[in-house]
Amino acid sequence: MSVNEVQDNIIDEFSVFDDWMDKYNLLIDFGRELKDLDPKHKVKDYLIDGCQSKVWLYPEFIDKKIVFSADSDAIITRGIVALLIKVLSDRTPDEIISADLYFIDSIGLRQNLSPTRSNGLLSMIRQMKLYAMAYKAKGNNLNSPPGRSKR
């Protein structure tokens, strides 16, 4: 499925609900379904700055695609990062760099994009794109993660 097809599926799933509590319940479910991050990757190097809850994001380069795994100590945040992984994981760096993430607006998470909300959605997206740029710059032939880009 393309980036946009995955986004459209997510929008469909959320469109069933009007009530915010139901939307949060769905986010919680997405968070619960997220594959656990290997504890050895839950280290400072993979911690994303600017989040009120902790978010670890670990990239791997497999067959010219970036595979992300992640975790958070807050369940709603884990749900949000799970959505991002659905959309952006297992993609080429170019797909990630050029992705227009319109689903965030459509499912009503836009307010979480504001930098002052400090839940780090913006930081998570920025970090995913930075990893993609780093892999691309290093010539697509790395198998180990490029490490946290300094911002």
Add this chain to the structure above:
Amino acid sequence: MQSVWSIAVINNTMKSISEIRADFPILGRKVYDKSLIYLDNSATTQKPLPVIDAVNEVFTTYNSNIHRGVHALSDQASEKYEEAREKVRAFINAGGTQEVIFTSGTTGSINGIAFSFGERYIKSGDEIIISHLEHHANIVPWQMMCDRKDAKLRVIPVNDNGDILYDEYLKLLSPRTKIVAVTHVSNALGTILPVKRIIEDAHAMDIPVLIDGAQGIQHGLTDVKDMDCDFYTFSGHKIYAPTGIGVLYGKEKWLNELPPYQGGGDMVANVTFEKTTYNELPFKFEAGTTNFAGAIGLGAAIDYLKCIGLNDIEKREQALLAYATEHLSAIRELKIYGISENKIPVISFLLNGIHQYDTGMVLDKLGIAVRTGTHCAQPIMDRFSIEGTVRASMCFYNTMEEVDALAEGIVRVVKMFSK
């Protein structure tokens, strides 16, 4: 501490809670189609109509720069600004208006004093005492001063209830101590500190004391004469006044001795390229155009609080604290952080195994505004080995029904996250 207010409230007829709430237009609004329940008053308070009207009046009728013009508007603005200063003076029971400096807020006030005091008095090896309960605004400026002057920060520890360990404070006091700077009330836990006693013991060794009053001022706890503090700082926005205005109270003898921390217009008597002489107090510490509209709004807020009555406010707030403590403690999964006998109406809590951020996000969607995180007081979070709390901070316009709604919301959060 209520003696200051007794005269002001003698003729006061108690307003009903619905009358009080009607004075705050924002309390009538909805968020996500639900009635707003505003429980983030320690972060900032809402503004009553008299404050909004006073600021509106500045800009619609007499806006003009203060202390400078020869024209009618400037005269009127200056007069209103100085009236506001007198209102603050009376509110905190300062000796004179020369001891009341308008600043940008508590943070501005503490930074100013930490700088001036450091420049004037601090030498290598000197010590500054703060407590473990401080907001970052009463930690970082002193750390910066210690870095500049090679001085040392000493910290009064707290017990599990969130009270300072008084004996440890006494042990920290020494000839090396040059100033004690402690909060009046903990913003994260709500503990009221025994400031009068702290000051008395410091003064016994000739050590001056600064009190960070950001969380104390709005609960009618401030009488600087009775307290005998050397400096007291607070922010307008936490006492129902506009943002961007604050106060630095200082005893005249200190303010005369300390050098100004900002140079500019209005704070000078005479300027030549060779030498500048400073204006008299309080203007020496008010460089540049101050936030006079904010100051006038602060004056209006003080008038409003006197009209409600500080005694009445304290009664309402203590009743809310008792009710909230009882009803929230009844929730099995809830743990309150900060259970001092002496508290303002703040409940800082965590739900068993549920991240504070998750709790706050869900409460928000129920129309309930709380704060989550470290509350700009990371050291006290570390003290309790937690990464943050959910903080419900109430004030006199909150109701028992709102506390009930919070309790129901919390029960809902527990159900949502423990499936």
